[in-house]
Amino acid sequence: MIKIGLEIHCQLTNLASKLFCSCKANYREFESNTNICPVCIGLPGSLPMLNRRAVEKATMISMALNCKTPEKIAFFRKNYFYPDLPKNFQITQYDVYGHTSIGHEGKITIEGKEIRIRRIQIEEDPGRLIYEGSSEKTQITLVDYNRAGTPLVEIVTEPDFENPKQVRLFLNILVDLLSNLGVSDPSLEGALRADGNVSVKGGNKVEIKNVASFHDLEKALHFEITRQQSLVERGIPVISETRQWDDKRKITVSARTKEEEQDYRYFLEGDIPWVKLSPEHFNQLKKEMPESIASKRDRYITKYGIPEQVAEVLSSDKYYTDLFEQAHNEKNAKEIANIITTDLMGFVDTREKREKSKLTHHHLSDLANAIISNKITRSSAKTALLNMVQTGKPLASIITEQDLGNVLDESKISLIINEVLQEESNAVAEIKEKPETVNYLVGKIMKKTKGKADPAKTLDILKKKLGVE
């Protein structure tokens, strides 16, 4: 029996300022140590000022993960020395006087399996250590405090995962959920980080730290399961410890045992008074919270008759749903969903491509309407879509420039089919033995029509002419 639990750190990247000062939460574009102030570098005499928007965003995450939320929250100091930590303590939350973290006892279901959320807490991100030559063995380590004080939400699960695949599914759902909430942009480097803990039957819990990506986490979990199982098989005890993921060697190495664990001397952060969360706070946030992914999916299926698989794909990505929601009406919804999931996803599949894309929701609705009213074929539409993404030009001028309009009617298609059948008489002769020749012929016809013939209609007419089904 394998038990895996996760600790996920999510930066609230969409906030304007850091958790306790007015420096930017988006620290990524700054020169080293320029996004700092007396508060976030812990100068003597500075005091933290709590960013209330961070509490709101964290409350939304808690609600979205079906957590219980307390009536008031408190902050604590976690004391330890580390050069990336300007005050040598981290302001975080801690459930010692009952539940004073922003969320607890939540759950989320993945493929019928319930994963319980133990706790959700708000805390500050430390700065970043830069090892010269990117190895910890270097002589020189530099510190960049631009990140120090960035708002983080830590999500701690119960050890409910039975295998790394469930972990992956969970993390995928979590990524979609967080971006759908508009609290974080998980595609930013370092915005979402996960540590895991693993135990196998007959062994103790082992924590894995220093995992850079979700992909590495999966590998680290696999490695750790194998390592622990082989220890148990050989009768060697699995000790409770923290292990580091070594990305170069693709193994975990012991970092410290439980006995060496630091005592963080948690106590209340007196500089931040308890924060009362009124029922109005929750009601207001419920109103502000965007529609959940599941609710969007169901709406797409029932209201517009969009196929379940298409709806599933469409609803899970906020980038696409935002486009869809703005572009669609009752008539063209299905067509727009179709354009997004069959063609657009191939054009803007990375963060960079999305940032560069010039496509607007107007483009999408125009394109869908043109398809519906038979002004453009689906294959030409794909060409037009790529052009829109690249140039941002309106559909009408793209159609003119690229000569994508003038969809052929049945009689014109019929004429072209006749031409092709004459030219390809050899192929036609084989049609009885080789039915797939039909596709070859369609290809030829399409080439000749420059994509201006409707493929379904073309196939229909062609089959009739050949007398095949």
Add this chain to the structure above:
Amino acid sequence: MNLRISALKYVEEIKNGNITTEEFISKTIERIQKVDSKLHAYLSLNDKAIEQARVVDKKIKSKDGGACMGMPISIKDNICVKGTKTTCASKMLENFVSPYDATVVSRLKEQDAIIVGKTNLDEFAMGFTTEFSAFGPSKNPWNTEYVPGGSSGGSAVAVSALECIASLGSDTGGSVRNPASFCSIVGLKPTYGLISRYGLISYSNSIEQIGPMARTVEDVAFMLNIIAGIDSHDNTTVDNQKQDYLKEIDAGVNGKKIGIIKEMTQEGVDKQVSSATNKAISNFEKLGASIEEISLDMVKYSVAAYYTITATEAGSNLARYDNLRYGYDFDLEGYEFNSYISKARRNFGPEVTRRMILGGFVPSAGHAGRYFLKAMKVKSKLTSEINEALKKVDMLLSPTVPVLPFKFGEKIDDPIALFLVDINTVTANLTGKPAISVPFEISNGLPIGIQLLGKPLHDKQLLQAAYALQNTVKLPEVPI
């Protein structure tokens, strides 16, 4: 020109054109140069003070002067003043130049106060004699063989010896009131949250406050008017509705109920202090107040709780002094981080080191239940006790310090004496209440102060009572 004048009188004299800011600041600096080699109230001086005075004089001429009118004010060296060294009297921060002003300092500057210098203290405000200053102690101007009290000893000496008109100290367990009492000046520890702590270098942040120190109660009220109130840099500040603490300061105490804290006035109290206390009580009665004895059972545990809580918070607050970002000259190359940390932090003095070791122990996983959490319980019980008492009476009275000022070296290693020095002052900090020390008697050349402790955010009523008490006595002038 008399350097002894009060803040209120100073403002009047400037307004009437009898003196200029430049004259007064120059005289003050001359005074500092004359007496401070003996007293060591200051750790550093503002060499631009006269220049700044000229600017203020110009503003005053065009009727544009702020409320302080160029008044010379000193600031305890654990409060940040932009562009000046803020050392906390520690080797650890020997070279730390603050890049920003504490909120209290910017409020004073806005009102055209002139910061003449930074005053001495026990290192990081831990102590009650200034003997723990890394740069040498301050001397009591009433008798330089005696300690001035602490930790805001430098501030008390500067005010008492006419080296400034008023000063800002900080009070974590009596650090404003204790030296005020020992140097025969007025010192207020306001309600927790009344004055912004932004820019005050934290020692025990959940209980400490900046406090004004001056030669009269009305001067303290004047200072409070300028520095008190909500601050967008300190989450723990409260809105005081811009209260005017000077208005109706002469309201008197007729009909007020004053409680005498049994645990602070009987056992261990010096004879002279006891008799001064009784005299203060009878003076209040003559002014129409009624007196009632109050017993606070938790007071006997208060000093232990105080040291446990302050050590815990100090251990955390002072952790940032790792000399990586600022501090003193130290070559950090060639060390592994942990050995670097322990090396770099050796510049803390003995008392700070003791309290940080204690602070690492009392809240630790295996011992928190026996020490830190118990101390927190004492704090909360003491608070309920005092809240109950303040339902019955308007304020509580005791001597500020149960013992007379003592000589250097006399009590530094005596734990019982340590207990007696702190016992009457820590309660106000642990419970967040305002408390003030008023000079009341000079006994054989040594000052005795009386402490009044009031209801939260009733700092004004406390000042009114202190003013009434102050006016029942006429004290001799400082002999220096």
